[in-house]
Amino acid sequence: MADTWSIGKHAFTSRLLVGTGKYPDFPTMQRALVASGAELVTVAVRRLDLSKTGEASLLEWIPKGMKLLPNTAACFTADEAIRTARLGRELEMGDLVKLEVIGDRRTLFPDVVGLVAAAEVLVKEGFTVLPYTNDDPVTAKRLEDVGCAAVMPLGAPIGSGLGIRNPYNLRIIMETVSVPVLVDAGVGTASDAAIAMELGAVAVLMNTAIAEARDPVLMAEAMRAGVEAGRKAHLAGRIPTKLHAAASSPMTGLIGS
Amino acid sequence: MQVRLNGELREVPEGVTVAGLLGHLGVKAQRVAVEVNDAVVTKDRYESQRIGPGDSIEIVAFVGGG
Numbered sequence: 001m002a003d004t005w006s007i008g009k010h011a012f013t014s015r016l017l018v019g020t021g022k023y024p025d026f027p028t029m030q031r032a033l034v035a036s037g038a039e040l041v042t043v044a045v046r047r048l049d050l051s052k053t054g055e056a057s058l059l060e061w062i063p064k065g066m067k068l069l070p071n072t073a074a075c076f077t078a079d080e081a082i083r084t085a086r087l088g089r090e091l092e093m094g095d096l097v098k099l100e101v102i103g104d105r106r107t108l109f110p111d112v113v114g115l116v117a118a119a120e121v122l123v124k125e126g127f128t129v130l131p132y133t134n135d136d137p138v139t140a141k142r143l144e145d146v147g148c149a150a151v152m153p154l155g156a157p158i159g160s161g162l163g164i165r166n167p168y169n170l171r172i173i174m175e176t177v178s179v180p181v182l183v184d185a186g187v188g189t190a191s192d193a194a195i196a197m198e199l200g201a202v203a204v205l206m207n208t209a210i211a212e213a214r215d216p217v218l219m220a221e222a223m224r225a226g227v228e229a230g231r232k233a234h235l236a237g238r239i240p241t242k243l244h245a246a247a248s249s250p251m252t253g254l255i256g257s
Numbered sequence: 258m259q260v261r262l263n264g265e266l267r268e269v270p271e272g273v274t275v276a277g278l279l280g281h282l283g284v285k286a287q288r289v290a291v292e293v294n295d296a297v298v299t300k301d302r303y304e305s306q307r308i309g310p311g312d313s314i315e316i317v318a319f320v321g322g323g
Contacts, residue, residue, distance in 0.1 A: 019323030029321070044322025045290070047263040047315065053283045058319055073322050086297045087317050090290035158323065185323075207323025 003231070005202050007180060008095065008128035008149045010067070014039045015197065016227045017069065017182065018220070019207025026061040028216055034063055035220035036210065042069045042098055045088045069130070071098040076111070078118035085122050097122060098152070098184075098205075099131040108158045112139045116146060123147035132184050135169040137176045144177045151177055152205060155196060156186025159208040163192040167199055174200045190219075190226030197230025198238070258310040269308060276303040278314070289318050 004011050018038045023029035033041060041062060049055075062068070070088025075081035078101055085097045101118050103111030110133050119129050128149045133139050135153045143151050153173055156162035163186060164170065174181045180202035187193050187206045196204045204227055213219035258271050269278055275298050279286050291298045292315040298306050308314065 019321070021321040021323045023321065042323055043319040045317050046320045048284065048289055048318045050263060050282055050284070050316070053285075057288055058321055059288070068319070070319070071322050083292065083295060083297075087290040087292060087315070088319075090297050090299060091317070091319055205323075 003235075005180060007130065010040075010096065010128070012039045012203075014224075015203040015231055016193070016224055017042065017184075017203055017205040018210060018223075019205070020058060020062065021207050022211040023216060026056065026058070029211070030061045030063060032210055032216040032220040033066065035217050035224065037224045038066065040067050040069050040096075042071050042205065042207065043088075044071055044073050045084050045091065067096070068092050068094065069096050069098050070094075071132075072100045072118075074102065075100060076102050076114075078114040078121070081114070081118045082121050085118075085127060086125075089127065095126060095128045097127050097129055099129050099148075110134055110154075112136065112142075115139075116142045119143055119148050120146040130182070135166045135173065137169060137172045140173045140177050140181075144179050148179060150180040150182055150202070152182045152184035154185040155183050155192065158185045160186055161188030161209060162186055163188050164195045164199070167195065170196070170199050170201070187223075190222040193223050193226035194230035194233070197227055198233050200234055203227075258308075260308060260311065261313045263314070263316060273308050274304055275306045275308065278308055279303070279316070282316075284316060289316050291316055 004013050014037045016036055016038050017040045018036045019042045070092050072081040072084040075084050081101045101111045101114035102108055115131055119131050122129050130150045130152055131143050131148050132152050140151045155164040182203045183196035183201045184205040187209045193204050210216050210219045260269050275291055294313055
């Protein structure tokens with residue numbers, strides 16, 4: 001049976017979600033998106049530059065068949081995030097939103113109070129809400145309680161590439177909530193993505209690690225392989241760690257014995 | 258009449274509809290979303306909803322993001 005997962009009414013096979021920001025150019029982004037195998041890609045909502053209305057749109061470079069996940073990035077209040085989510089829905093004509101309410105410019109850590117408040121409003125308006133949140137199990141539970149379809153704790157600050165800084169909290173979050181847990185932000189390289197999946201994340205969302213790699217297309221392939229490897233390792237069940245050796249070759253039948 | 262459009266004061270034709278404003282600006286309606294005074298205007302209302310003096314209008318589109 002295929003190893004699929006779902007959020008709300010949407011089912012996916014790929015467990016790698018990717019962003020569309022920070023690429024050197026649209027053609028590179030397009031090749032990286034294809035290489036990633038992602039089915040869900042994030043996009044931001046911004047004021048249209050009214051002096052450049054004839055320019056190529058981002059959407060023309062997103063491969064057909066990829067579903068858009070509008071975000072509320074750079075919103076610092078619940079109200080801004082709610083308005084941005086509504087505009088995103090009007091643009092996308094879908095129900096999915098990656099909800100961000102940011103609390104601090106330097107770290108881009110979420111304002112979890114505003115996040116829960118915004119999530120509650122958007123769920124009531126029929127949105128399928130995927131909140132970007134801290135690695136805090138209590139907040140994750142609050143987000144589930146107000147009706148979020150998933151929770152997306154950070155591995156490390158957005159764009160930092162620091163990897164999975166608190167694997168124990170992520171595991172506790174996965175134990176605590178019954179909605180899908182996606183690790184969003186902080187991944188630097190393929191092993192980070194694999195670690196997130198080994199911990200039991202349903203999927204991993206990343207942008208900078210691919211877009212700002214020296215070769216974004218090759219890194220997208222690496223991330224895809226890392227996510228798949230981590231997922232398989234999670235399903236396979238790793239051995240317990242031991243302090244001392246456990247020989248792989250027989251200790252008997254040695255010559256000269 | 259004067260309105261605030263994407264944060265800047267601008268002159269637009271008196272009594273213009275949302276559809277008329279987008280046409281005036283050379284914006285393709287299917288690529289944008291519009292908010293007037295903090296409320297989204299759905300596409301089915303572009304022809305009927307009129308802009309008034311002093312209205313605050315946001316015209317947005319998707320850009321790359323994570």
